[in-house]
Amino acid sequence: MNSKQQTVRLSDGHFIPILGFGTYAPQEVPKRKATEATKIAIEAGFRHIDSAAIYQNEEEVGLAIRSKIADGTVKREDIFYTTKLWVTFHRPELVQVCLEQSLKKLQLEYVDLYLIHFPTSLMAMEKCKDAGLTKSIGVSNFNRRQLEKILNKPGLKYKPVCNQVECHPYLNQGKLLDFCKSKDIVLVAYSALGSHREKKWVDQTSPILLNDPVLGSMAKKYKRTPALIALRYQLQRGVVVLAKSFTEQRIKENMQVFEFQLTPEDMNVLDGLNKNIRYIAASDVKGHPDFPFGDEY
Template sequence: MAIDEGYRHLDGAYIYHNEHEVGEAIREKIAEGKVKREEIFYCGKLWATDHIPEMVRPALERTLKVLQLDYVDLYIIELPMAFKALEACKDAGLVKSLGVSNFNRRQLEVILNKPGLKYKPVTNQVECHPYFTQPKLLKFCQQHDIVVVAYSPLGTCRNPTWVNVSSPPLLNDELLNSLGKKHNKTAAQIGLRFNIQRGVVVIPKSFNLKRIKENFQIFDFSLTEEEMKDIEALNKNVRFVELLIGRVIIIIIIIIIIIIMFIITNSMR
């Protein structure tokens, strides 16, 4: 559906367990003559347990095998330790561009200041929306020609196991709805347009065809400078996607396992 409606940036990951279906859809649309491979921008992600340098390429090759594609356009990591291995994947022609996710300024500087850096990250995928505008991070990224890609640009589902439900739903915001009426758009379209005008790429998620269409119909209007400032003032510095205690413990355990495996691997050389 998304490709038929004009979408070309497809955001996926092996952990989503849908790469087979996504790859099948891409090949189907190419066979139909709807798109060419070079018109599709597929973004994949390295899962947390695969960040040991020796595991990066096998993980990417696994994704390519499932997708049945020769390369991905962008591959994202979440820990700086995997970046050199990712550079080698680019040299091998497995990925066109390298990106990171959930990096703060310090983590970005670790990579940007790395001796012998061959390719700098071109994107940083982070949570970003009118309630969490990330102005300092956005400014830093733009100064270094790193494109900020906003996940959850409209907030997210209200699952209390991993979402901060203390913050009100973004799409119920009075200002966004008021501006929506003014521009004959939805609150969601206003929220997406806000980030687009800031130079932020948005990757909204939906299974609903009506919303998929609406999310793409944000290029036929503009917000005024005053309206942009009003939306910026909504910033609460509050994340919707919040790592709660249970998930924090799991991530700490994963990181410890990664470090131990890395030490063992190096000691066997």
């Protein structure tokens, strides 16, 4: 298996590529950029594409995937595609409808992974898997208590194969990662390079991760970029990581993550950067009973 195809086995037997391409962009970015960037990503070697109905770009991302299938770059089974159920569609009768809408926009027959954005019912997700509309189901932004609640649910048919959460050197999610590993749940990192572009969600006073002097000095040592150091850190911890960029040079550069290895000493130094800084605080839903970020992890 070549380096561009390194995968992690999910608990249901499917495999997820450890480096994913994130397609979210702020509203002001033209939607067609998603098509261009996704094509570049697939050409560069990305096989894991992460999107969601709420990103409002699934038609554009689907177009890119289908064009790369049509020109022979990839087959459908080479691509691992993730979409997500937004919070306004959590009523059980809407769960499959939402997925069917995504598939229609994508013009694909199935997705590889269907996630719940925030803690809620998994039962209707199981039906989507049974119907063959998704190969795997998982969750996003769940804390330990919420994961345990699902895992202990009587009659659980399919446990979530992954938990997609914000994770980077300033919020390394060490305890949650250990818990997920103990339950054979893969941790998937979003905002892996920090996040400042989306003013609506992100506290603009938080420090810029990629300006961190430790990442900077390591980048010099390994002759890489600070972004590559941050991505490599996750891979060596067994975390599946989403790299998001719409810039051709950076998209291609991010594939270099497989070309070097951090020493155990440097991994320890990076562990020491943890400050529990959360860029995506979702403070507008803080009062909700299922708000996931109140617990320690």
